[in-house]
Amino acid sequence: MELNNASAEQLAQWEHALAAEYHAIVAKGLNLDLTRGKPSAEQLTLSNGMDGILKGNYTSPDGVDCRNYGGLDGIMEARAIGAAILGVPVESVLAGGNSSLTLMHQAMTIAHLFGLDGSDSAWANEETVKFICPVPGYDRHYSVCEHLGIEMITVPMTSNGPQMDEVERLIAEDSSIKGMWCVPKYSNPTGVVYSDDTVARIAALGKIAAPNFRVFWDNAYGVHDLSDNPAQLASIMDACIAAGTEDSVLQFASTSKITFAGAGVAFMAASSSNLSGFKQSLGFMTIGPDKVNQLRHVHFFAEDNALKTHMQKHAAIIKPRFSSVLTHLESAFGDNDLGDWESADGGYFISFDTQPGLAKEVVKMAGDAGVKLTPAGATFPYGNDPKDSNIRIAPTVPTVAQVDEAMEVFVVCVKLASVRQAIAG
Template structure:
């Protein structure tokens, strides 16, 4: 993974008044032509395409009539089994290289469990809390940026003070993090460790070790380690998965990490299986509340997934199909960004090796204008600032691109339009 820093011999910023005026006239004409096409294209969310969802059609016929017994003999149609069935837990343990005892399997969305553990910490306190977080004068939360908007929405909902730190190519800025956690009001942080949303950056072993060993003033400090894209490669290579819970245990901080992943963008986005990996003490605390909230997850669906995959290599085989579907789309976006924007020095973007997004930085101060122009042209983009807490990008420069959903033909039209909008916004900025 690398950030693609665009270096051009001639930057739009260096144009004199006459030349920028002529450029503005030309790009405005192209924008008007774009508007006349009456497009209706969507690049807002990282949704799997219909082709990708079709890969999992076989799931709909599983686990098979009259065959509802898990490996331990459990009838999956009945109540119980709060931890999920061992069949799917073992596959994910093998896939991530962690002990199966560490893995809980839940229903479709890992975001639901994230919301649960934060809300229960807020209401009751977690197993290391002196008091519920709601009793604290202030709860502060570390947010690597650009980051995942749905994460920030959870901590925003609870009124936490969200503190931004840069998300570097090897993970969160650890010098900043280590300084912030000296404050006992800092109770946690978000991390997307592999092919992060939206940059595609991956946390290094060194950063992971620093996260596991650093001293925190709050005894109940938690890292939400959302490994949503753990196996979502765009190539033939799968990333190394760090056993972050194991690192925490080795460092003497066994309860620090709440780790998550799911099958949401592997099988059926709305009907998959989520996974929660954490220490024995954390699992006991979680189960004490989860057992009141419900009687157990959808074990029929878990068995269907276990039968569909077979083993960890079966998961990787499915992900190779996804990579074959997604890679041409990402390549098309990068090709257009390079051909339309590179020579003018008005943007830089990430070149991810996996995940679902490309992070695009435009001329500072123009991201909201780019999104506005795109909307006028019938191209829906995720709102400027969405990758920052409270949707406030201090430089107003970042946009998240989601290439997965449209077919390549539509994606090409949409991205050519986005490039036109970036150039028009930059021309307006420099003309003024």
């Protein structure tokens, strides 16, 4: 289906046929949902073995009674899990509660109000505070900025990561830019893995940015590979050490999509100076994390290669769903320009760009036909996609058959909306 060179008659024929297809779908009264970027029950069940795993022994291998207060950094063996996920030394990792989003919010709040390097470094000392947000991106990152009154500047994502010429230009020109969000591996939602060059350039930002600038490196999908031969993300900490900018990056991860999304363990990795600045304020918020849950994770992943084997089980469940989405997109749009997408090899999302001006319409049409999609615009700050073209597809929760059925509907909606747009001129 090539719309650009199609005659008015051809467009009218397509519209007629697609409208009939669409009305037949509406009549089925479907109830399908591609909005939920969370693990399916089948995935969660992979970690049920954590229940009762401690068998009454609450002492960590290091000798900590995990039932008691204390240990702001988390137990050593849990920090080692975070170190393995993030590829950093255990000393630079803090193991916290169940949510990396909480750690990110805390780090942001502390950097903003109190400063990670003494009160002079607090962002709030300045009238305006800005953050760079690669788009499309993760809506909750934007909400944290909004919550703290931080202005967001968008930079487009490419298939290598954020458009770095633009990032460097903005930062060199504006010292009120205090940070940047990054989801470096299987980015939410585009699925992109940052290239080595991008990682090196992000590490070098600390040389041109304000001293209190911090990259929030949210490596939420660092071990969520779907292929046996996954793309390798370069180490941001190694790149920072090479550039002399160790203090410019804070890294985050969690086991939310490894074990239990509501009862995992979250990690933050940073330079000793950043960790110490963070903990000074953290100590006012908590006397210590849930070490019992951390110990359960330590036991669950005690054997060599346990984490890798576990993630392969997740991949076996998720992969057919991703394949279904990609197969539908390829067969409907592989030979035309009705849509663009990245072929995600991991993570939780596939991001689809319609022709400009159609995302809201497609989401509405799909909704009316019983297929719930994430609201158009959600992948942009303030919910505003200026091109109205990005749609996030989250295929992990429905069954493969449901994903298949939902994608058939999605494809018809994109085609019909595109043909109608072409007819309207």
